[in-house]
Amino acid sequence: MWQGLNLFFWFLAIVAFGFELWALFDAVRAPAGAYTAADKQTKNLWLILLVVAVVVGLGGAVGFLHLLSFLPIAAFLVAAIYLADVRPAVAQYRGKGKGDSSNMGPYGPW
Template structure:
């Protein structure tokens, strides 16, 4: 491959690694009960999958793995599934800071 194409794929690997980190940090912040309430797989499974995705993504970003191999692509797909399917489903169950316990559905009582 040409040098410019190598840089392009390296840039894509860094962006994919960023998405994988974003998914991992979001999964860490979400309470475990939110996954069950949203009828998704449990938090521990998603954390394991996303940690492995981040490790593989880091390997792709620092060129330890061949950029066109299946592992970095699979790692990105795990993060993409989490961000596109699981995150919107569990977002409504995440606790928001700053609210009072006497809040109703339309604001404070």
């Protein structure tokens, strides 16, 4: 029974690590000015937080950190806050490609 439970928590740690990687790659792609324009913390602060989250998440995924310790949970929460709060606010300031502007009206998308 304990082996199955450990396998389940290991699977959750792998999923959380992927989630943290997604948040980091998204933060790298966003322009630095978008963070201040969206009234969020600076890009450098979010990159530092998310790099630490990825390192901690990797430690949890490969078993260096105990899966139920608070560090992998805190790392997941940092990525979740970024993806739920910062990413949508910054997304409106990302540059759009020429293909994206075909449905733009004089006051925005239609």
